[in-house]
Amino acid sequence: MENIVDVSSAYEGIKCFITKTPLLSDDFIDKSLSCKVFFKCENFQKIHAFKVRGAINAVRKLPDKTLKLGIATHSSGNHGQAVALAARLFNTQSYVVMPENSPKTKIESVRWLGGKITFCAPTLEARESTLERIVSETGAHFIHPYNHPDVIEGQGTCAYEIFQHGIEPDYLLVPVGGGGLLSGTLLAALRYAPATKVIGCEPANADDALRSLRAGRLIPVDKPNTIADGLRTSLGELTFSIISKHVTDIFTVTESEILEAWRWITFHLKVIVEPSCAVPVAVLLKHKETFKHKCVAIILTGGNVDPDMLKLIL
Template sequence: MQIPTFDDMLAAHKRIAPHIRRTPVRVSDHLNDLTGAQLFFKCENFQEPGAFKVRGAANAVFGLEDAAAARGVATHSSGNHASCLSYAAMRRGIPCNVVMPHTAPQAKKETVRRYGGKITECDPSTNAREATFARVQAETGGDFVHPYNDPRVIAGQGTCSREFMEQADGLDMVVAPIGGGGMISGTCLTLATLAPETRVIAAEPEQADDAYRSFKAGHIIADDAPETIADGLKVPLKDLTWHFVSRHVSEIFTASEQEIVDAMKLAWKHLRIVLEPSSAVPLAIVFKNAQAFAGKRVGIIVTGGNVDLDNLPWIEG
């Protein structure tokens, strides 16, 4: 598979500029005091579809030649990639078919439909997603835009760190969530050239820690259907994302479900922005491993803010 380059990221940034927002960076003196670090939050939850994945999705959609674009695009996703691909497809005026687990948050399903995406539901496992998708793609003929294991997607995600380094110069570390590894791979791609001295740290739920175990073992270990409130981080690494993770990530830390919820609450309260559980994992691991971040300038990528307000993780069912 083609390994995306720094030049691919630069081309992606130019291509997607009319279709994304240059999201702001927020700080909180109180969170700095609590952690002992200087924290800078890159707010990708402010993208129109509510997540960073619009970058990779837009790069894939607007990079298609007209003949391929006419057949539309298709993917499988737990939510944010599905909504972002639907958004990009809507802006280009082409069809978008997505396979989503029936357990995906209702808010994310509603967002996909609002942008014109057609949803086919499946059981909540990687095997079920891929099998259902194979059938849908065969029926529709759409160009497959993988949620993360796609060079176009990784190049697009890398544009986030390019902006981040312009907005918060001199970061010692950049921390992002890891599931399949698209954002982390894009971060590695960009920082390896722009700021090779900046360490890339990945954050993962304890209950879906296959990337952590892969990192320690030196090869991909894939779980099929882990259970965690961080629904965007349930998928395993693939060959292309493993290429970047194994070569460029400095460390992977994990956080418990309660630690994720606690970080989510703190961010809502002190940053006054909405983070979804997957996006709160980086802050959770900073609190948990404060000694590793104390005294450092730490960039945190807030990957998304699509939450079901009627089903928040701290509300008793």
């Protein structure tokens, strides 16, 4: 896989379509945590999420005859938005299968971008069976949310941008759901920042990555019950193979720790992010001694949150 993925080439291919997002730091935060922290703000990305990187990278590589039939995916929101935007950029139709409990703001965005939505039950089986039907009916090309080399390659450009700032952090904290971002980050770090330790950050209520790595085989998440809706998916075969080979560790945090970290981000960093972004911050707050006097980078993956949910942290 390391020989297939070329993150720098992917970046050159997508940089005209994406936003080079800021890397924020704050002296008060550094002093209070006794470490240097950089926040990579993908909440300021196109569609307000990192997912656009992988989707555009995958779609740009498709031949014209494939593009004409459209592109399809299943997603709780951010990848669906990314595929819808990529379809618009490359003048084709997108078909997005979304769980019935997807955040309203993400549903509205997919529709606004021109995606044709089909709702399904909130299970992986329902997502996949519904998508299979849509692909059969339309002939659209399936862009997997994470278990796809071109998607992983595109997601790796987020960490690549961090390293291009001249920063090689001691630790890079990355939330993990399906594992596309973590896999891409690991492969980018392997080549451009080999001294950086990459840690996957996961809700304890959706800890399939941790359990899979401990068991040495994929153990899909069963009925994940976490506020971090972007992290409810399970690793795929491809992402599992990359993560199990290269990740430094997987840390988990509880729902109360996620909520507290989400509140902390809002009031200390002064940005609006999704609860999934709070997971790596919760890891930082929970393991202060591990990161003491170190340089830490955290990827804030997106900012698509329903306004009503913000009441939970006010």
